[in-house]
Amino acid sequence: MIGDASQMPEFTPRQNEVLEQALRLLVQGGDKALTTSGLARAANCSKESLYKWFGDRDGLLAAMIAHQANKVRTFERGKERLTAESLREHLEVFARDLLEVLSGDISLALNRLAVGQSGRDGSKLGKLLLEHGRRQIDRRAMALMDAGKRAGLLRFDDADAAYHTLYGLIVSDLHVRMLLGEPGLKDNARQAERAVAAFLALHGARQESGEAMRLSPGR
Amino acid sequence: MIGDASQMPEFTPRQNEVLEQALRLLVQGGDKALTTSGLARAANCSKESLYKWFGDRDGLLAAMIAHQANKVRTFERGKERLTAESLREHLEVFARDLLEVLSGDISLALNRLAVGQSGRDGSKLGKLLLEHGRRQIDRRAMALMDAGKRAGLLRFDDADAAYHTLYGLIVSDLHVRMLLGEPGLKDNARQAERAVAAFLALHGARQESGEAMRLSPGR
DNA sequence: AGGGAACCGTACCGTACGGTACCTTTAGGA
DNA sequence: TCCTAAAGGTACCGTACGGTACGGTTCCCT
Numbered sequence: 001m002i003g004d005a006s007q008m009p010e011f012t013p014r015q016n017e018v019l020e021q022a023l024r025l026l027v028q029g030g031d032k033a034l035t036t037s038g039l040a041r042a043a044n045c046s047k048e049s050l051y052k053w054f055g056d057r058d059g060l061l062a063a064m065i066a067h068q069a070n071k072v073r074t075f076e077r078g079k080e081r082l083t084a085e086s087l088r089e090h091l092e093v094f095a096r097d098l099l100e101v102l103s104g105d106i107s108l109a110l111n112r113l114a115v116g117q118s119g120r121d122g123s124k125l126g127k128l129l130l131e132h133g134r135r136q137i138d139r140r141a142m143a144l145m146d147a148g149k150r151a152g153l154l155r156f157d158d159a160d161a162a163y164h165t166l167y168g169l170i171v172s173d174l175h176v177r178m179l180l181g182e183p184g185l186k187d188n189a190r191q192a193e194r195a196v197a198a199f200l201a202l203h204g205a206r207q208e209s210g211e212a213m214r215l216s217p218g219r
Numbered sequence: 220m221i222g223d224a225s226q227m228p229e230f231t232p233r234q235n236e237v238l239e240q241a242l243r244l245l246v247q248g249g250d251k252a253l254t255t256s257g258l259a260r261a262a263n264c265s266k267e268s269l270y271k272w273f274g275d276r277d278g279l280l281a282a283m284i285a286h287q288a289n290k291v292r293t294f295e296r297g298k299e300r301l302t303a304e305s306l307r308e309h310l311e312v313f314a315r316d317l318l319e320v321l322s323g324d325i326s327l328a329l330n331r332l333a334v335g336q337s338g339r340d341g342s343k344l345g346k347l348l349l350e351h352g353r354r355q356i357d358r359r360a361m362a363l364m365d366a367g368k369r370a371g372l373l374r375f376d377d378a379d380a381a382y383h384t385l386y387g388l389i390v391s392d393l394h395v396r397m398l399l400g401e402p403g404l405k406d407n408a409r410q411a412e413r414a415v416a417a418f419l420a421l422h423g424a425r426q427e428s429g430e431a432m433r434l435s436p437g438r
Numbered sequence: 439a440g441g442g443a444a445c446c447g448t449a450c451c452g453t454a455c456g457g458t459a460c461c462t463t464t465a466g467g468a
Numbered sequence: 469t470c471c472t473a474a475a476g477g478t479a480c481c482g483t484a485c486g487g488t489a490c491g492g493t494t495c496c497c498t
Contacts, residue, residue: 014445030338036486046446051487109338115398116335119249119328123400130399164391165417172387176394179334180349181342198384198421233475255456265476270457 011067015053018043019067022060027109031116036060058121061113062128068106069132074140082151084204088196090144095170095192098137102175103184107133111179141166156203165202169195230286234272237262238286241279246328250335255279277340280332281347287325288351293359301370303423307415309363314389314411317356321394322403326352330398360385375422384421388414 011019021043026034036057040047054060074097080086101107110133114125141163148154156162170192178184185191230238240262245253255276259266273279293316299305320326329352333344360382367373375381389411397403404410 031335032339035484037484040447044446046448047487048447048489049445052445057486111395111399112334112338115331116250118398118400119331120251126399126401130396130401161413165388168387168389168391168414169384170387171392172383173390173394175392176330176398177349179337179395179398180330180345181337182345182349194380195387201421202417254454256454259477263476265478266457267459267477268475271475276456 010070011053011063014045015063016067018045018050018053019064022064023068023106023109026064026113027105030109031113034113058124061117061125065110065114065125065128065132068110069136072101072133072136074136082147082153084153087144087148087151087153088200091166091196091199092189092192094141094144095166095195096188098167098170099174099185099188099191101137102171103178103188108178111175115179138163153205154203155205162203166195166199169198229289230272230282233264234282235286237264237269237272238283241283242287242325242328245283245332246324249328250332253332277343280336280344284329284333284344284347284351287329288355291320291352291355293355301366301372303372306363306367306370306372307419310385310415310418311408311411313360313363314385314414315407317386317389318393318404318407318410320356321390322397322407327397330394334398357382372424373422374424381422385414385418388417 018039022034022039025039025042036047036050039045039060040050050060054063082090110129114123114129117124118126142159145154145156145159145163145166149156149159154162174185174191237258241253241258244258244261255266255269258264258279259269269279273282301309329348333342333348336343337345361378364373364375364378364382364385368375368378373381393404393410
C-alpha cells in the first residue's frame with residue numbers, strides 16, 4: 001500500500017468497491033453471472049451509475065482488468081549479490097509465484113472472460129490482460145535472468161527465448177488445463193523445483209546441475 | 220448401426236454436414252454467432268431437427284467436439300529402428316504437428332468455447348475436449364518417448380513428467396496467447412527445433428546435444 | 439438554509455436467444 | 469399408388485439481457 005504514482009486509470013473507492021463485487025460475481029458464476037442488473041443489485045448501486053462510470057459492458061470488463069492489475073503489484077527484488085544457490089532460490093520463488101498467480105480464482109476468471117471474448121472484439125480484452133497482467137511478472141523474470149547472466153551464472157544468447165523456455169518448463173499446459181476446468185496442481189513447489197532444475201541444466205553455467213534431473217530428489 | 224467396435228457417436232452424413240456448418244459459424248464469429256436459428260439457416264435445416272438430433276445446445280457443442288475429433292485421426296508411426304537422428308526428426312515432426320494443431324482455427328475456436336463454458340457446467344466440455352483432442356497426440360508422444368528410452372536414446376524416470384517437459388518446451392505460453400487472440404508464430408519449425416534441442420539436452424543419452432542451445436544454429 | 443450534483447432504486451424498452459409446436463414437403467417401402 | 473417416417477420452414481413463447489429514463493434521496497459546497 002504505497003503511494004505509487006504510475007499510470008493510473010485510478011478509480012474512486014466506491015468504484016473499486018463495485019469492481020470488487022464484479023470480480024466476485026465473475027469468479028462465482030462466469031461471465032453469464034456478470035450482468036449489469038446483477039452487479040447493480042450485488043453492489044447496491046444503480047445501473048445508471050455503472051454506465052456513467054464505465055461506458056458500457058466492455059468498459060466495465062476493461063475496468064475490472066485494470067483494477068485487478070492495480071492490486072497485483074509485484075515487489076522489485078533487492079540487489080543482493082547473486083550466487084548459484086541464491087539464483088536457484090530466486091528462480092524457484094518466481095516459479096512458485098507464477099504458478100500461484102495463474103491458478104488464482106480471479107486470474108482464471110479474467111482469463112476465461114478474455115478468451116471467450118477474443119473472437120469477436122478483435123481481442124481487445126486479451127491484449128489488455130496480457131499487457132497489464134503479464135508485464136509485471138515478465139519484468140521480474142527478465143531482471144532475474146539478466147542479473148544471472150551478468151553474474152556469470154546463466155548462459156544464453158536470447159534472453160526472451162530463454163525466458164520462454166523457463167516459462168514453458170514451469171507452466172507446461174497447466175494454464176490451459178486449468179482454464180478448461182481441471183483442478184490445479186497438488187504441489188506447486190515440486191513443479192517449481194523441477195522446472196528450475198531443468199532450466200539450470202539448460203542455461204546454467206555449471207554443468208553439475210545437469211544431473212539433477214535424473215536424481216529428481218524429493219523435497 | 221453395424222458392428223463397428225470403436226466407440227464413436229458416428230453421425231449421419233447429413234448431421235456431419237450440419238456439424239461442419241456449426242464449426243464454420245463458431246470459427247467465424249465465436250459462440251455468440253453459433254445460435255440455433257443461425258445454424259438452421261446456414262445449414263438449411265430446421266431447428267426442430269437440431270433438437271431432435273442433439274438434444275439441446277450443449278449436446279450440439281459436444282457433438283461438434285466429437286465430430287472434430289473423428290476428423291483428426293493421427294497416424295500410428297511405423298516401427299522403424301530408432302537412431303539418434305531419426306528420434307530427433309520424429310520429435311521435431313511431432314513438435315511441428317502439435318504447434319500446427321494448436322494454432323488451427325477450429326482447435327482455437329473449440330478451446331475458446333470450452334474455456335468460456337468451463338465456469339458454469341462443471342467443465343463438461345473441457346473434459347471432453349481434453350479427452351478427445353488430447354488422447355491421440357498424447358499417445359503418439361508417449362509411444363515415441365518410450366521407443367526412445369527403449370533404444371537407449373532417452374533417459375528419464377517418469378515418462379509423464381518428461382512428456383510434460385517436452386510439451387512445455389514446445390508450446391510455452393503460445394497456446395494461451397493464441398486463445399487470447401494473439402497471432403501465432405511466424406515460424407513453427409524454428410520453435411520445434413529449439414524445443415527438441417532443449418529436450419534432448421535434458422533427456423538425451425548423448426551429452427553433445429547440450430551444446431546445441433548455445434550455438435543456436437540457424438536452419 | 440438553499441441549491442445542485444451525484445447516486446440509488448426501479449420501471450421500462452427493444453432485441454435476441456433457446457426451445458416448442460404445427461404444418462408442409464420429400465422419399466422409400468409395400 | 470398409397471402410406472408412413474423423416475426432415476424442412478416458420479411462426480410463436482417465455483425469458484433475460486443491455487441500455488435508458490425518471491423520480492426520490494443523500495450529501496457537499498457556498
